[in-house]
Amino acid sequence: MSLAANTWLGWLLAWVLSGALVGAAIGFRHDRLLFGIGLGALLGPIGWFLVARSRAAQVECPGCSRHISRTALVCPRCGTNVRQAQARNPRSALRQADRGKPW
Numbered sequence: 001m002s003l004a005a006n007t008w009l010g011w012l013l014a015w016v017l018s019g020a021l022v023g024a025a026i027g028f029r030h031d032r033l034l035f036g037i038g039l040g041a042l043l044g045p046i047g048w049f050l051v052a053r054s055r056a057a058q059v060e061c062p063g064c065s066r067h068i069s070r071t072a073l074v075c076p077r078c079g080t081n082v083r084q085a086q087a088r089n090p091r092s093a094l095r096q097a098d099r100g101k102p103w
């Protein structure tokens with residue numbers, strides 16, 4: 001392999017590695033580490049932008065309003081049962097209060 005090809009491969013490797021590293025940092029903040037690494041390595045700055053713009057895989061806890069994982073069943077910070085709290089919206093609470101009452 002010629003020296004020029006080696007140099008190009010080196011630059012390519014450095015580009016992919018630095019892209020993956022920055023993508024990982026951005027993806028980590030958005031709770032999408034692997035997505036960030038993949039897009040960062042493939043697309044570089046464009047991938048970073050896409051990861052930064054992507055919707056975080058997090059939801060707001062109904063108990064303490066902090067961001068928790070979308071897949072969490074119980075909030076790790078305040079212990080609220082997320083599924084139950086989502087089912088207990090204001091409308092269902094009103095219906096519960098009206099149940100059994102005459103008009």
Ligand SMILES: [Zn+2]
Pocket residue numbers: 061062063064065066075076077078079080
């Ligand atoms: Zn919470």
